[in-house]
Amino acid sequence: MACRCLRVDQLDSHVLDSEIRSIAQDSVDDFVNQMPVWVSRIFEKLRPELKITLEAVLWTHRFSRGVSPGQEQMDISYSGYTPKVITGHFLVEVFIPYLSRRVTELSGRLEIMRMYAKVEAIFELGSLLHFLYFLRSGGHSTLTESILSLRNWNNNQPTISSINYDTQNRELMWHAFRDVILLTYPFIEKIRQRVVKKQKLNRKFRSTMEGFDIECIVCDKPSVIPMIGQKCGHVACYTCIATSRKMICPLCSEEKEEQQMEFLAKKLKESSSILIDQ
Structure with missing residues (x-):
């Protein structure tokens, strides 16, 4: 391990993993659609089980290589990512959400569904806040990584000759875009308030004009x-x-x-x- 990787490399690895997952899911859906109607109906009822099975197949790459396909493409990996840690990561990120969602659906009880929806909403909010913090300060890219203390590192020390200037440009563009928003927002808000006030006065004068x-x-x-x-x-x-x-x-x-x-x-x-x- 050479050094901690950039935020943009971590985000790119997650995007690549998501794209690979979507391509595999689309292939499975196409295969199911070509089956007879009665078989497709059975698979449709078992869609959550098919999805977690597909996830398990994709996660075998982590057990064999120690990295996800996206991390392998970006030449980054988790520090101390042993098979035991990989199993825990799979349980927290894939199996537990599947199991809780499936049990809630099969129970058919409205109060359990509401409780699960609230817990899921709280977790989604925490993930969003954690992601915003990650964009601002770096560190763990997801809430699950933070819980399991998983940190991405570069496999090789970056050198001047191997730096990808596209990633640097994206970092600079992100910071410039953020600064432009912070700079122009007060002026935009002031103009918006004036426009709203003028519209209200125009409506008032139109009603006055009717008199x-x-x-x-x-x-x-x-x-x-x-x-x-x-x-x-x-x-x-x-x-x-x-x-x-x-x-x-x-x-x-x-x-x-x-x-x-x-x-x-x-x-x-x-x-x-x-x-x-x-």
């Missing part, structure tokens, strides 16, 4: 490009008052009170901007 008499006081029709008096609140079409150079309210001008008109949309926008700034 206005949007019928033009000149043509008695729905206002087109509505304009509103600054003080009187009368609404008229832009085309109806465009002939007046002073742009004043026609109704108020008859009463010898000149009220300047402005675009209704502009007034609502200005009011919205003032409230958002506040």
